[in-house]
Amino acid sequence: MTSPTPLIAGNWKMNGTAASLSEAQAVAAALAGTSARVAICPPATLVERAAGAVKGTALLLGGQDCRAEVSGAFTGDVSAEMLADAGASLVILGHSERRAGYGETDALVAAKVEAALRAGLEPIICVGETLDERKAGKALEIVTGQVRGSLPATLAGKTFSVAYEPVWAIGTGLTPTTPEIEEVHIAIRATLVEVFGDHGKTPPILYGGSVKPSNADEILHAAEVGGALVGGASLKAEDFLGIIKAL
Ligand code: PEP
Numbered sequence: 148m149t150s151p152t153p154l155i156a157g158n159w160k161m162n163g164t165a166a167s168l169s170e171a172q173a174v175a176a177a178l179a180g181t182s183a184r185v186a187i188c189p190p191a192t193l194v195e196r197a198a199g200a201v202k203g204t205a206l207l208l209g210g211q212d213c214r215a216e217v218s219g220a221f222t223g224d225v226s227a228e229m230l231a232d233a234g235a236s237l238v239i240l241g242h243s244e245r246r247a248g249y250g251e252t253d254a255l256v257a258a259k260v261e262a263a264l265r266a267g268l269e270p271i272i273c274v275g276e277t278l279d280e281r282k283a284g285k286a287l288e289i290v291t292g293q294v295r296g297s298l299p300a301t302l303a304g305k306t307f308s309v310a311y312e313p314v315w316a317i318g319t320g321l322t323p324t325t326p327e328i329e330e331v332h333i334a335i336r337a338t339l340v341e342v343f344g345d346h347g348k349t350p351p352i353l354y355g356g357s358v359k360p361s362n363a364d365e366i367l368h369a370a371e372v373g374g375a376l377v378g379g380a381s382l383k384a385e386d387f388l389g390i391i392k393a394l
Contacts, residue, residue, distance in 0.1 A: 151351035153367075154308050154374040155391050156186040156271055157381025158211060158239055158355075163189050168200045173384035174391075175204035183374065183394045186237050187381065191225045198234025209237030209271070212245055215258040217265075227259075227266035237269045239376070241297050243314045246273075253296025260307075261299055270307045271353065271376065272297050274335070278315035286313075290331055291338045303343045308351045309335055310376040316356025318378060325369050328354055332371035360389030367393050 157174075159167070171187050178185055188209035189197050197208050210230035217226055230238055240263065241256035256272065263270040274293035276286040294309060311331050316322050323331075332352050339347030351373025354366050359380045366372060367390075374394075380386040 151349055151373040153183040153394055154351050155183050157377050157387050159189045161190055162382055163193055168197055170384045171197050172200050174387055175201040175206035177388050178205045185391055188239055194235050195233040207237060208235050210235045211239050213238050213259055213262055215262045227262040227268050231266045231268055237271060238263050239271045241273045243275055253293055256297040257299045264305060271310050273310045273312050275312040275314050287334045291334055294335055294338045303346045308353055310353040310355045312355035320357050322357050325365055329370040336371050358390055360386055363390040363393035
């Protein structure tokens, strides 16, 4: 079996102006010799400028969401084609802040994944349970259900990743225990193999939720953890590099 190539992606969320590009440049400059694939997903307004600022380096750029349609009367939205045109090669889809704040369903996330593939973008598809769902003993059921519902069959053989992000761990400083992370990642891998056969063995399964330099080593070396999706700690190059170096 081919081992998943690790991916560390930083989600800047709605943070960053031109002044923040120096952080992306500092990350890019430190990547030589790193075996991981590393990406920063800045706000859409910065993708093109970030692409220019890190041109010629190994740092990849991604969007944080996209609309499923190519173009049209969708005020304020951005299509996958627009992100690709701006210099993105990846896109985060189905983040819990979009599922909860914008009512995004698994079916809509799957349509966005199709859009990403159409535009040549590599999707990072987020799944994760709420605290109530975990307390009710439903974490595995919820997460594997989201994997089945949000990943279209056309992903078979394509490059993509799944990010397990327990909603209660995002931005809270709380993290699941290592056995809890492993239990979910192993269940996601089994679901990927069930759905995609051998193709399900290669996509990295990222962990996301309060990853920081101090806990990265343990999290990144847990079973079936193939990288991280990092929010707050990706905003400063020093913190983000501390996580990358833990791989
Ligand atoms: C995220 O929003 O994807 C995330 C993981 O955030 P944080 O690292 O800040 O918890």
